[in-house]
Amino acid sequence: MFAEERHRLVTEQLSLQGKVGVADLSERFGITRETVRRDLAQLEQVGVLRRVHGGAVVAAKASTAEQSHTARTTQNLAAKRRIAAKALELLPQGATSILLDAGTTTELLAGLLAEELAVPRAEELLVITHALPIAQRVSPALPLELIGGRVRGLTSAATGSHTLAQLDSLRPDIAFVGANGVDADFGLSTPDALEAAVKTAIVGCARRVVVLADSSKLGETALVRFAALADIDTLVTDREPDAELAAALEAADVEVVLA
CATH class of the missing domain: 3.40.50.1360 (Rossmann fold)
Structure with a gap:
C-alpha cells in the first residue's frame, strides 16, 4: 500500500474516531511502527493531526485547541x-x-x-x-x-x-x-x-x-x-x-x- 493511501485511511479513521494508535495502524497496514510514526509525522506537518503518546488525535483535540x-x-x-x-x-x-x-x-x-x-x-x-x-x-x-x-x-x-x-x-x-x-x-x-x-x-x-x-x-x-x-x-x-x-x-x- 502506498503512503498516500495510508494517509487517506488514517484521515478517515481520525474523522470517525478522533484518534488512532501506532500499534493498531501497524497491524492494520502490515508495516513497521516506525513507518507508522513517519506517516503520522507527515500528517502532523500538514495540520491533519497532533501526535500524542502511542498515536495521534485530530488537530482540533490539541491541548490548547479551543473553538469560539x-x-x-x-x-x-x-x-x-x-x-x-x-x-x-x-x-x-x-x-x-x-x-x-x-x-x-x-x-x-x-x-x-x-x-x-x-x-x-x-x-x-x-x-x-x-x-x-x-x-x-x-x-x-x-x-x-x-x-x-x-x-x-x-x-x-x-x-x-x-x-x-x-x-x-x-x-x-x-x-x-x-x-x-x-x-x-x-x-x-x-x-x-x-x-x-x-x-x-x-x-x-x-x-x-x-x-x-x-x-x-x-x-x-x-x-x-x-x-x-x-x-x-x-x-x-x-x-x-x-x-x-x-x-x-x-x-x-x-x-x-x-x-
Whole structure:
C-alpha cells in the first residue's frame, strides 16, 4: 500500500474516531511502527493531526485547541440539552445560591432556570456568574449577581485577579461547572490558564460541585488541569464512561448521572 493511501485511511479513521494508535495502524497496514510514526509525522506537518503518546488525535483535540462560543453552541446540542435538563433536577429545594461557570451547557441550564423556575421560585434563587451569555439568559427573570473582571473574547467570560478575589469571598450552595476534558488520571481540564484559574476557584468555593460534560469530553485532556476528580461531587453526562474512567470516578466518590 502506498503512503498516500495510508494517509487517506488514517484521515478517515481520525474523522470517525478522533484518534488512532501506532500499534493498531501497524497491524492494520502490515508495516513497521516506525513507518507508522513517519506517516503520522507527515500528517502532523500538514495540520491533519497532533501526535500524542502511542498515536495521534485530530488537530482540533490539541491541548490548547479551543473553538469560539458560536461554534460550540451547535455541537452535541441534543446531548447538552438533556444534560441541562437533568442538571435542573439536581437543584435543592428552598433558598439556593447557584454559581454557573461559563460554557454552552451551563448556558442552556441558565435558560431553563429562567424559563421554568422564574415564576415559582424567583424569590428563593440567586444566580451568580462571570459569563456574559449566562447573565443575559438569566436577567431579568431571576436575581443575578454578576462577577466582574477582564472579559475574555473567546468565551465572553470574566477572568483575572479581580474575578478570583470575588469568587474567594463567596460560598454558594451549588456550582455547575463545564470542562473540556474529564480524564481518569489527569482529572478535569481546559485549554486556557486564565479560564482554568476561575474554574479552580469555583470548584474550591462551592458547597457542592456538579460538572456538566457531554460524552465527547470523557477520556479527553486539555492543557491545564483545574480540578481532580475527587474535588467534584457529581458528573452529569449523556453516556456511560468507559471502564477506566468509571473506576476512577467511583474511587473518587463521584456520583455519575446520565441524561
